[in-house]
Amino acid sequence: MNQVRRLTQSGECLENGRDSDLVIPIMGPTGSGKSSFIRALLNDLASPGPEVSNGINSCTSVVQHYFFEPKSKSLQAxxxxxxxxxxxxxxxxxxxxSDLEILRRIAVWLTASYGGQMKVAxxxxxxxxxxxxxxHNDRTNVKVFKKLCGNxxxxxxxxxxxxxxxxxxxxALEGKGVFTTREGQLHSHWKDMLASGATSGRLAKTNSxxxxxxxHSLLEEVIxxxxxxxxxxxxxxxxxxALQEQIVKKKRNLPKTAAAxxxxxxxxxxxxxxxxLGDNETVRQKTRAIVGQLDELKISLGGRIKLFLLGNS
Structure with missing residues (x-):
């Protein structure tokens, strides 16, 4: 658990977790509708409920958890x-x-909650x-997500x-079939994960x-x-x-995980x-931010040899 303690700051995990808990992380890019999805499930009864992004600026910068009590008799059963x-x-x-800080926060929650033994449903x-x-960012973010999940x-x-x-x-504005065409394009980007057992669903305000x-219906399918x-x-x-297993069981520091x-x-x-892009203040600021993240992700020669011998698992 040393790797977990090194990552963790106070208030960054769920305490008093139960082995029987059905834990479901909600992930995706900023503005995709994660917080709106959770708010729809909680019927605005969460205190406080998740803020909803405007699609440009993110509202969820920390990992937050909510307990969901289903009203559906079938799901209750x-x-x-x-x-x-x-x-x-x-x-x-x-x-x-930064992306590295986001990955760290996710890693903290996954590894520190439930004493490191948390299992997702x-x-x-x-x-x-x-x-x-x-x-390109969408593609690379899904690649990080894939490594986070593992096989x-x-x-x-x-x-x-x-x-x-x-x-x-x-x-009515763009032409008939725009959404199904777009869906097919997304499925082609995710085809490796879909072929490995991942599923997909269309999320709307109501069933159709x-x-x-x-x-509610999508969550019931997932559960x-x-x-x-x-x-x-x-x-x-x-x-x-995989991210949790590599830190908790294999005792890796975050930079040595497949996701990092x-x-x-x-x-x-x-x-x-x-x-x-040339030299200007905006570029210099962005470059400095990336250099800082890359410095934190550096792995020693000994660490790289060890990872090579262990493989990417």
């Missing part, structure tokens, strides 16, 4: 008295914190179906594309015959799938994601891009 813990996480490219990655294109965690991921309630209005899920992962009859097994090494690749590319 499935969870059988277990607590459902929703974990609202900040997205990479956050306006208030599922992971929801929310991404807006519209507008915009799938950028064992990927099949418990649900990609939830948000804003499907806007389909009719947007397609066209396969759209409300927040139902998670409860199928059993250690033995009627005993929830859950899964320890993937993040370093992203920062290396950004550094080259900024260096090509």
């Amino acid at each position: 499935k969870i059988n008295g277990r607590r459902v813990v929703l974990v609202d996480t900040p997205g990479f490219d956050d306006t208030n914190a 599922g992971i929801i990655y929310i991404y807006p179906i519209f507008p915009g294109r799938y950028t 064992n965690g990927i099949k418990w991921v649900t990609f939830a594309t948000s804003r499907w309630d806007q389909e009719e209005a947007i397609e 015959p066209r396969g759209k899920y409300s927040a 139902t799938k998670g409860l199928e992962n059993k250690a033995k009859e009627d005993e929830f097994a859950g899964v320890m994601v 090494r993937e993040l370093k690749k992203k920062l290396d590319v950004l550094m080259r891009e900024y260096n090509s």
Whole structure:
């Protein structure tokens, strides 16, 4: 647990966790609808509830957890008295914190909560179906997310594309089939994870015959799938994601985890891009910020040899 203590600051984890808790991290880029999703589930009863981003500036800069009490009789029967813990996480490219700091905060919560033995029931990655294109940053952020989950965690991921309630209005302006075309493009970007067992769903304000899920229905699907992962009859097994396993079980420092090494690749590319833009104060500020993160991600020669011998697991 030394690696966990080194990462942790006070107030950054859930205390008094139960082995039976169904923990579901909600992840995705800034403005994708993570906090809105949680607020819809909590019916604004959380005290305080999560702030909702305007799509430009992030509201969730720290990892926050909420206890969800389902009103659905079917879901109540499935969870059988277990607590459902929703974990609202900040997205990479956050306006208030560096990517490395975001990764550290996520690592802290995953590794320090439940005495380091926390198991997730599922992971929801929310991404807006519209507008915009799938950028290089989007691709690299999903690569970091994939490394964070690891091979064992990927099949418990649900990609939830948000804003499907806007389909009719947007397609009246942009043309019929824009959303389904966009969905197909996103699925092609996520095809490796979908092929490994991850699923996808359309997130809207209400259910519809066209396969759209409300927040409540989507969460029930995720929990139902998670409860199928059993250690033995009627005993929830859950899964320890790779980032958590590498820090807690393999005693790695954060820079030596697969997710951090993937993040370093992203920062290396950004550094080259900024260096090509010429010399001005804005570029210098951005470059200094990246240099600071890269310095923290440096691994000694001995550490690199050890990682090579251990592989990427």
